[in-house]
Amino acid sequence: MDPITDENMNKKTKHEVGEIKKIQGTVVLMKKKFLDSNDLTASVTDRFDEILGNKVSLQLISAVNGDPEKELRGKLGKPANLEDWDTKITALTAPGVTFNVTFEWEEEIGVPGAFIIKNSHHNEFYLKTVTLEDVPGHGRVHFVCNSWVYPASCYKKDRVFFTNQTYLPTETPAPLRCYREEELLTLRGNGNGKLEEWDRVYDYDIYNDLSEPEKGPKHVRPILGGSSEYPYPRRGRTGRPPAETDPRHESRIPLFKSLSIYVPRDERFSHLKFSDLVAYGLKSAVQFIVPEVEAQFDSTPSEFDKFEDILQLYEKGIKKVPNFPLLESIRNQIPLQTLKELLRTDGEQPFRFPTPQVIKEDKSAWRTDEEFAREMLAGINPVVICRLQEFPPNSKLNPQVYNNEASSKTKECIEKNLEGLTIDEALNNKKLFTLDYHDILMPYLRRINSTSTKIYATRTLLFLKNDGTLKPLAIEMSLPHPEDDKLGEVSEVYTPAEHGAEGTIWQLAKAYVAINDSGYHQLISHWLYTHAVIEPFIIATNRQLSVLHPIHKLLHPHFRDTMNVNALARQTLINGGGLLERTVFPSKYAMELSAVAYKGWVFPEQALPADLIKRGVAVEDLKSPHGVRLLIEDYPYAVDGLEIWSAIKTWVEDYCSSYYKTDDIIQEDLELQSWWNDLREKGHGDKKDEPWWPKMQTRKELVETCTTIIWVASALHAAVNFGQYPYGGYLPNRPAMSRRFIPERDTPDYAELESNPEKAFLKTVTPQMLSILGISLIEILSRHTADEVFLGQRDTPEWTTDKEALKAFERFGEKLTEIEDRITRMNNDEKLRNRTGPAKMPYTLLFPTSEVGLTGKGIPNSVSI
Template sequence: MASKGLLCSCLQDYLGAIRGKVPGESSGSKSSTTIIKGEVVIIRHGESDPEKSVFVQICSCTEDKPGSGKGKLSEQRRPKGGKSYDFNGMKATKYIIKFRVELDFGIPGALVIKSQHKQKFFLQSATLQTLHPIHFHCNSWIYPFQLTKADRVFFSNTSHLPNQTPGGLRDWRQEELKSLRGNKTGERKEWDRIYDYDFYNDLGNPDKGREYVRPVLGGSRSHPYPRRGRTGRPPSKADPLTESRPEKINLDIYVPPDERFSPKKLSEFISNSIQAIVHLLIPEAKLLFKQDSGSFRSFEETSSFFSSNKNQVVEGQVKQTLKNMVPEKLFKEVIHASNQNPVKFPLPQIIAENELAWMDDEEFGRQMIAGINPAKIQCLEVFPPQSKNGVRSSIKESDIKNNLDGLSLTEAMNGWKILILDHHDYLMPFLNRINTKGVCAYASRTLLFRRSDDTLKPIAIELSLPGSSYASEINMVILPASHGNEAALWQLAKTHVVANDSVHHQLISHWLQTHAVLEPFIIATRRQLSVMHPIHRLLDPHFKDTMHINALARSILINSGGVLEKILLSGEISMELSSEVYKEWRFDQQGLPDDLIKRGMAIKDSNPTGVRLLFEDYPYGADGIEIWTAIKTWVTDFCSIFYKDDNSVKSDIELQAWWSEIKNIGHGDKRNETWWYKMKEFSELTQALTTLIWIASALHASVNFGQYAYAGYPLNRPTLCRKFIPKEGSIEYAEFLEDPDKYYFKMLPERFEMSLAVALVEVLSQHTSDEVYLGQRPSEWTDNEEVKHKFDKFNAELQKIERKIMERNNDPRLKNRCGPVKIPYKLLYPDTSNNGPKEGITGKGIPNSISI
């Protein structure tokens, strides 16, 4: 590769040639200067014209004075001649800009922008026309200088390790990172581009009453938790350790500007939530819509829930509450759309083919490996199962021996034929607190037998309650049955298991293990890795919108009195429960191969994936390991371009500061754990980066975008139970015998809670129109041709995987791919094509990031 000096010389010769200037001619006259032309793309926000109020400079990679660390700066210029066009459904304007510079100016490496504009605007991109076009992938809000008191700096799409930074950009690089870290004081304003950490001390609202008090998560041994982005709101009046909350629900919670939804996405998010507005966001909804109270009484009523057309519009008190929650423009859009569109939930896939197939035992087992929580099940290692405190399960060999297809227990165990869905240990300590206010929950263990065709047959369910003394339990074992009252009891037991699984899915698999654990990595990346750092560029697409959606979750979903507390059996201890599970979290076990091995679903192997599944027809494992391997190959290819050996990893000062901050601050409650990678070897870097991208893309997609297909029909995945299994001889048992179906529907959540749960999963299952999927990036995201070539290779591999997934879904031997409900497994289908719109509930596609 040519040296920077040679590149600058070539550029000067080139510019001189097109201006008729002889190389080496003395400077000082107009003939010793040249024009660099360019363009900037702005997405307009407001009515005033940026042509009159925005000033741009370019900064050279060449130092102004040797050793100064400061590049040569051009004169300030204003963008001119705006031409508007449609950009992804938004109005974008392309402006021309020209700079007169000295012939020895060098290669431009940064843009410096000062906005005297009265309003913020969104800078999409910029391009400078030199010997080779220089691209700036901006994607950022620009706020008025009078608010920020600072210019904005954008670096070109050329990546540099810290020790390879061009001399003219060294100071800019350091100053930009320093400004992003802030000073850890003050309440954040909308325009503050500052990244800092805080505890989850904003979930409770003690000023509203004792019932809204919640423990601070993070910073203690009793309640460890990943850190979240700091907002700096003042403490509440009732508790100085708890951050105050707005009096009314507010969707405009602070996140740094570069982490905010695009204008179009925010509009779509609100519009997609129209059906959920009265259920999801308005506390008064249950009183305003009385038809949502009470319980369903029959399967026919639950089916009509999706076919009825309520024709509700947002009116009165609901309208006023909504107006206080969203910006004026979005409020008008929501009102217009709600008046045009009736409140009607689409038919979930789970009942589209057959309204009762979800009750099948085979489907019950299949959803544990191909549903929306497929990474909880594991192979049973010891029979009978036992708790961490040594308490043994009450399931006996005699309970299951007739359901092992002729095998002995030893033969079944040795052949990895017995699996367990274990919702016991983490729930048991909380059950006495959970089982109040009409909630009836057990801790559960479900044993399943893997048949010769790899379908799973449930063979026993154990439901447990705390006993009267420490470590004692009251256990009930229920066995499968196909007829009479025993079959009805078996269905009740399966319902309790699925309610447990719903809690684990929402709080642990979905929220904690993707959304929450990733946020500290995002903050550390912004604070410690310059935008021009190659690892920053690699990870940036995988962080899109995550901090914003997490902030919205803290505002309306996981807070005290929020949606999850209303619908989950864990109620007000929901987040405390997730903190308890975080105690067992290890970053080095979040990669798919290690997770599969830990759960006994695969063994180490010398093949390219590094593991071998213990049975072929495990849809999440089979598709997932191919996606993981493709990501690992891409990451390794990318990093090999910039890091030549282990020493180059160890000597990268920004990378080492990044990793240190993640361990010691972002996941500070885990700082003393020995399992953290040392980040001294190339292999550790690629493993960590692959894990991060896996979590942000494929893992999140696997637990999120199938939610409406499966949980949109709440009988398939109820979120709580209101009755225990009736004991023989009790009044409840007599009630059960009189009408088992009636007892079953009384056990389910009430109609309002069901509606709220359906509204939630409908919103969460939506893809928005600006989604960018795994294997996709803007065409000019990097100027490195070798990187582009490796990325094209990654995209091609994902397309091969897509074809394999379709082949597997069409293979009649692989019965777990579709199951009795006929839902093909596509939750790990990358969907790399650019053909047609992808928004809506598609049940496929792996977005680059946790963006919903």
């Protein structure tokens, strides 16, 4: 479509001034549905509305001629109704229904730049697009809507949609400016009252909705956000009333109403995604309920006695299926063929979990030291490992309380395994690395270990061998002094062993590291650093950047489904007593621990190159195409991540350069400046005074900021999310909790450790029931649904009319395809041992595209699960 200009408007047409002409339009929408079937009540009601004359009407708004009597707002055309609503029959599974609409056009309207829609039905519908053909003097005009439209009585302001053109605020056609500003005011709301499903309000709130104080002190958790003790990113406001017993907390809705928790309606899952999640959620729920009722394995149903018991979950499944009422309700909701596929009620291995990739090719490779270390570079949490820059490792905690006694006695244990180097030489040659959970966990250990959980704070030392792989040297495990914190800590150091009790203890030591890593991953690397920190960006973007704004169009695809996912998480996953507390070691201290971690969150350090440099695994190198040089050359997450990062940054630079030719334009962009202030002052308000925030005065700052947002929402989230089941679906590889400490010598537990090491290992880590619950949960979280949109793709091809932007986006997609080819070649290169490792599991978590399902690859545009 050509830009709206005076030149276009002055084109002569064959129509005389004042002559009325008909403009034909097509409207694509989805009627109200539930899962895969039409809501019949809504359909009947809508037909009666049509018969009674209560129709759906559209009214064009001029982009070129203002009405002097209405503050020069764009002149309005005559309302036109959708045609044949009551007679058009559509398939139940149709993605959209196309209706015709005929407008009367007068020359004083000129080219429309927006339209008002009024829904006089009793039910909402999803408006996808509106297209006008042959607008006199202009041609085709297209509107991308993608929004739920509720009955007009639900709105205080008319619903307005704009064309798919892009305008900076100062370049917006004058007749549209009022509409642009008023739409943003609507989206901000007034900060008061309970928000209803049809409300379109994006506002901030603290995490005060995780507790249920009316149930007693055990159900109360700290309020996160708004304090220096527990700072936190803001969430979306729901406006629910305060809890009766403690008004500091927001009241919660019943669990069975979780799906109705408020998020702006356009942030909710699509019907297709909702259907997928319900189906797989029911599958996982049943897999957990069945063993809860019937012991499926042996005489000790609360335990796995041997690794073979766990393999039964994937190889044979749970064969004995009781006749639960829940199964009957499932059958009523999901088509028979889908039910057979999900629940295997056809007699073929019912309730069987998919085999996790980590044991698909080799069932014991996970136990090797090389695989243990490789997963720090190419596993589900490859974002924590750091280079050791001093020995012994130095704690940043209070030295009067936490000492380094164990670290100092580690030297004699490890120097013999450094391929002939001394410790000082290994440090100077940048050969020593660490996975260090000492400081984040030590202040919490006494409280955590007062529950049924029993963990250590671990610090793992590793050596970079000449073949590019990492070798574990020692694992230091620390506990608070049993008498008093002031007396320091008690630590033991364990070194690799293969046989006897020492070999079993070494396997347990690695398990305690995996438990630390699993909890940190789930709470901080995954939830906090992707889900939680992105939500304020979503809210700020919708509050301050018009849909016409170029940065809104750039970022909007990377926010899809995130607010809905996070709202459901607050309701069932991260709430007090929720699934996360049940399945990871910090238990009721989980979210409190993540708030402590947020104190160290620095936005500019979320950029991949900055993160790698901060962790000491890379150094700045201006000669490198990515600006950094990796110290571990075969670091799959970093190698693939830098390629993805650079592709995103090039795309963002190309896009932003077409709108911001100079830094002055950025400084004068009032919407952009309001967006950045809103984000810092409110969205991440507990960090508003930090000096590291970009000032948003230059194009470089804008590009780096947008690149970081897109990276976190897409690639970083993919890297720490979609490997959860491939790596963690096999419990022994990534246990999430431990129930006892390492047995002491001359005890019955130590004797069992010597005589039956598998049983001793499994008695230490996550018990059977919680294992199945945890596996069920991460199976859902690791799946791609059928409506996933991946990086380099858009669900709306005509998302802008700007040809330069479309060409840059096409180049971005081509670059991602090249990266896919490169990843495939590297995974086939036997010299790159960390790409597949002993488990023969290629690293594909940053492979841009994927099929539907449990694939262990694919980068969705957004934090969508």
